[in-house]
Amino acid sequence: MRGVKDVVRLNEGTVAILADTWWRAKTALDKLPIVWGEGEHAKASSATMATSIKAGLVETGGRYAGRTEGEALKAIAGAAKKIEVTYSTPFLSHACMEPMGCIVRHTPERAKAWVPTQNGEASHTSLSESSGLPLDKCEIYKMDLGGGFGRRGGQQDYVQQATAIAKLFPGTHIKLLWSREVDQAHDFFRPVSMAKMTAGLDENGELVGMHLRIYDQSINAYSIPLAIKNGKDERQMQGFWAQPYDAQWGYTVPNLLTVYAIRNTQHSRACRPVARREHQSERHLLRMLHGRMRESGKQEPARISPRHYATAPQAFSGA
Numbered sequence: 001m002r003g004v005k006d007v008v009r010l011n012e013g014t015v016a017i018l019a020d021t022w023w024r025a026k027t028a029l030d031k032l033p034i035v036w037g038e039g040e041h042a043k044a045s046s047a048t049m050a051t052s053i054k055a056g057l058v059e060t061g062g063r064y065a066g067r068t069e070g071e072a073l074k075a076i077a078g079a080a081k082k083i084e085v086t087y088s089t090p091f092l093s094h095a096c097m098e099p100m101g102c103i104v105r106h107t108p109e110r111a112k113a114w115v116p117t118q119n120g121e122a123s124h125t126s127l128s129e130s131s132g133l134p135l136d137k138c139e140i141y142k143m144d145l146g147g148g149f150g151r152r153g154g155q156q157d158y159v160q161q162a163t164a165i166a167k168l169f170p171g172t173h174i175k176l177l178w179s180r181e182v183d184q185a186h187d188f189f190r191p192v193s194m195a196k197m198t199a200g201l202d203e204n205g206e207l208v209g210m211h212l213r214i215y216d217q218s219i220n221a222y223s224i225p226l227a228i229k230n231g232k233d234e235r236q237m238q239g240f241w242a243q244p245y246d247a248q249w250g251y252t253v254p255n256l257l258t259v260y261a262i263r264n265t266q267h268s269r270a271c272r273p274v275a276r277r278e279h280q281s282e283r284h285l286l287r288m289l290h291g292r293m294r295e296s297g298k299q300e301p302a303r304i305s306p307r308h309y310a311t312a313p314q315a316f317s318g319a
Contacts, residue, residue, distance in 0.1 A: 004028045008168055016165050022177050046090055053194045056215035056263050057086070064232070066212075067242060070255030075209030079200025086196045091189040098146025099183035100158035103175045104166040106131055111163065114141045118153040126156035130163035154223050155188045191217035209255035212240065218262045228262075236260050 003024035019025035103114040111131040162176035193216025238247040
């Protein structure tokens with residue numbers, strides 16, 4: 001195919017096409033017959049997860065982090081009027097303006113990466129670990145971000161992916177660029193959650209008590225486990241803290257009870273479908289691509305910086 005340099009398979013969940021333009025790489029990739037192995041949770045849906053999470057709102061067991069001020073349940077039970085509302089959020093992609101991308105040049109002596117990142121140290125570490133080179137042999141050049149929102153922070157999968165491909169082509173600048181579709185489908189998703197708020201009002205409509213119960217996945221349990229102390233992840237209660245600054249709840253309630261149940265469901269917030277590819281068809285396309293390159297009778301000049309498009313990050317699932 002025109003402009004295609006190579007096809008590489010990094011692992012069971014990742015195939016990369018290298019070409020002289022991103023569109024040619026994507027077009028070649030679209031010709032790969034891909035069949036998705038949906039795994040043990042193939043029948044899971046937003047509805048089934050919502051049912052599971054909703055059940056958690058009434059459970060009595062578990063460890064909770066929250067505030068207890070006064071006797072909220074008693075105040076609500078004796079209130080003239082009771083109001084109860086449940087809010088929920090699905091798994092959400094960060095939806096950055098620019099999809100994940102990174103440029104890496106790797107040689108046996110040094111690795112360099114040009115990367116939009118919120119965490120240069122994390123990018124530096126990922127480049128070192130992925131390249132197998134010590135930190136002092138790795139260089140990071142921070143580019144304009146194109147939106148981050150936490151997606152380009154501690155999770156540096158796109159740096160790792162670009163480095164893995166660059167190692168196969170020493171001395172060549174490899175530009176990794178995900179499509180918008182891949183970026184949306186393979187994010188480290190914001191947690192699915194549900195919150196039940198119950199309030200009691202007196203005869204004058206004044207708030208006398210409020211009970212808040214949140215049931216969702218802990219971000220720290222996945223990304224910063226050390227931040228969870230004694231089974232409590234207070235980060236998930238941001239906006240309801242008693243402490244000052246941006247996470248404080250700026251209202252006074254005579255009786256307040258807030259509780260949070262850490263329930264990391266069987267559907268990981270970073271869950272990705274496992275890709276299973278039809279190997280015979282893939283080998284045929286590989287032979288076809290390489291055959292057309294051989295027919296041209298030319299070696300691609302190293303000065304061309306091939307760009308590649310990766311179908312998906314390495315498959316991941318967990319509790």
